Amino acid sequence: xxxxxxxxxIEMIQKHDVETQEELANYLRESGLAVTQAxxxxxxxxxxxxxxxxxxxxxxxxxxxxxxxxxxxxxIRVLRDGFSSMEMAQNILVVKTVSGMAMAVAAxxxxxxxxxxxxxxxxxxxxxxxxxxxxxxQALMDQIRAMLGNL
Numbered sequence: 001x002x003x004x005x006x007x008x009x010i011e012m013i014q015k016h017d018v019e020t021q022e023e024l025a026n027y028l029r030e031s032g033l034a035v036t037q038a039x040x041x042x043x044x045x046x047x048x049x050x051x052x053x054x055x056x057x058x059x060x061x062x063x064x065x066x067x068x069x070x071x072x073x074x075x076i077r078v079l080r081d082g083f084s085s086m087e088m089a090q091n092i093l094v095v096k097t098v099s100g101m102a103m104a105v106a107a108x109x110x111x112x113x114x115x116x117x118x119x120x121x122x123x124x125x126x127x128x129x130x131x132x133x134x135x136x137x138q139a140l141m142d143q144i145r146a147m148l149g150n151l
Contacts, residue, residue: 002043005033009043010063014115017060019051024061053146062143063113075108076147082108083148084125088137093129102127116140 005028012018012027025040044061051059082101087094097105106122109129116136121128131137 005035005039006043006047008033009040009047009049013049013061013063017054017058019058019060052143054142075111078104078108079144080148083144086141086144088134088141091131091134091137093131093137093140095127095129097125097127099125101125114140114143 008028008031009024012024012031016023016027018024018027021037021040021044024044025035025037028035028040047063049061049063052062053059078101082097082105084096084098086096095102095105095109102122102125106120106127106129109117109120109127116131116139118130118132120130129140131140
């Protein structure tokens with residue numbers, strides 16, 4: 001039951017901008033799972049979900065691919081250390097990095113499993129990030145800015 005619930009939680013936070021435990025519990029109930037607030041709270045801790053700010057002042061839960069408890073922070077640190085700038089070209093996000101850091105930053109972006117990202121191609125200091133739509137490219141830029149602390 002827990003595996004099913006965890007899979008559904010991941011699905012819900014990838015589909016919706018879930019800001020609170022109550023919202024997540026409601027989505028789970030709507031999908032047929034009987035959950036309590038305490039269960040959802042434990043699941044969030046077990047899945048090591050993080051919150052990022054959105055452009056509209058709200059926040060949302062995200063899941064970072066984690067083989068150990070601190071990899072999510074490491075990916076964000078790699079992104080912060082290597083990032084120089086980004087520019088949108090329709091549904092392609094062009095990310096400029098410190099020389100030699102593009103592969104590491106691309107790997108970090110891939111590991112964060114943003115649902116908007118189809119894939120990344122990295123050179124020495126430039127990454128082409130293929131995104132599904134123009135709207136999702138803008139949303140991805142907002143999320144990256146939030147993670148970088150609006151650099």
